[in-house]
Amino acid sequence: MIDHAGFRWAFLLMAVFPLVCWWWVRKATELPRVEPPAGAKPTRAWDLWREPMFRRLLLVNWFLSSCWDVHTFVVPVLGHERGLSASVIGTILGSFAVAAALVRVVLPMLAARIHEWALITGAMVATALIYTVYPLMHTAVPMALCSILLGVALGCVQPMVMSMLHQITPHHRHGEAVGMRMMTINASSVAMPMLFGAFGAMVGVSAVFWTVAVAVGLGSRLAVGLRKP
Numbered sequence: 001m002i003d004h005a006g007f008r009w010a011f012l013l014m015a016v017f018p019l020v021c022w023w024w025v026r027k028a029t030e031l032p033r034v035e036p037p038a039g040a041k042p043t044r045a046w047d048l049w050r051e052p053m054f055r056r057l058l059l060v061n062w063f064l065s066s067c068w069d070v071h072t073f074v075v076p077v078l079g080h081e082r083g084l085s086a087s088v089i090g091t092i093l094g095s096f097a098v099a100a101a102l103v104r105v106v107l108p109m110l111a112a113r114i115h116e117w118a119l120i121t122g123a124m125v126a127t128a129l130i131y132t133v134y135p136l137m138h139t140a141v142p143m144a145l146c147s148i149l150l151g152v153a154l155g156c157v158q159p160m161v162m163s164m165l166h167q168i169t170p171h172h173r174h175g176e177a178v179g180m181r182m183m184t185i186n187a188s189s190v191a192m193p194m195l196f197g198a199f200g201a202m203v204g205v206s207a208v209f210w211t212v213a214v215a216v217g218l219g220s221r222l223a224v225g226l227r228k229p
Contacts, residue, residue, distance in 0.1 A: 002086040002090075003085055003086050034174070034175075035172060045176040048169065048173065048176060048177055049180075051169075053168045054165075056222055056225055056226060057161065057164055057165060058180065058184055059219075060124070060219065060226065061158075061181060061184065061185070062184055062185075063215065063216050063219040063222075064120075064124065064154060064158075065184075065188050066188055066215075067154060067212060069189055069192045069193060069196070070196060070209070070212050071093075071096060071150060073192075074200065074209070075089065075143075077200065078134075078143075078206075079143070081205060082138055082143075084140055088140045091140070092144045093147070095144045095147045095148050095151065096148065096150055097151065098148075099149075099150075099151025100152070100154060100155030101155065102155075103152045103155040103156055104155055104159060107156060107159055111159075115227070116163055116164050116226070117164070117223060117226040118227075119157075120157055120160050120161070120164075120223045120226065121223040121224055123153045123156050123157045124217070124220035124223055125217065126149070126153040127216050128213045128216045128220070130149050130153065131150075131213035131216070132209070132210060132213045133146065135209045135210070162178075165177050165181060196208050199211070
């Protein structure tokens, strides 16, 4: 759309998507509220941060959400630097999204054979390796291949994080736990692109990829700590 009609028509097309989503969800109904056990002490959502496993899981989730933000924000910059058109850059980003969606189709079979913590750890190590080689790709096809592999790795993670989140929090506090997770993700989505942009302007786009690769690789040790005793 950008290549053939310009940015205005691309933004107009994006404006249609929220209306389509509203049409689909307008008849959705909420589940009844789960009441706490009788005699339970009053709690606040911030109390969840006192649980070590909860903090560890959200930190791992933040690492991987930042990887998602890096790909969405920095790949267009890298593609422009490589002289790729908007259509080609969009295809690279689209291949990531398609891979992340398709891997979730087979995820139940993987989850039946592999523990959540092991799958998350493997995804973090794979993400670190992919981000290491991503800046070394100078044409569209190798970049799209990296994008697909990254989509497979990161696409596995969010459902596993949600599964563990529901396991480590009481049933009547699932809503608070999910809300805390969304808060950290949204805060990351606001802060990290600004940080990536400033850092990339100083040291180059490739250094952003390599910095994230090191951070996620080191952070994989946190995922190992999610293993239940």
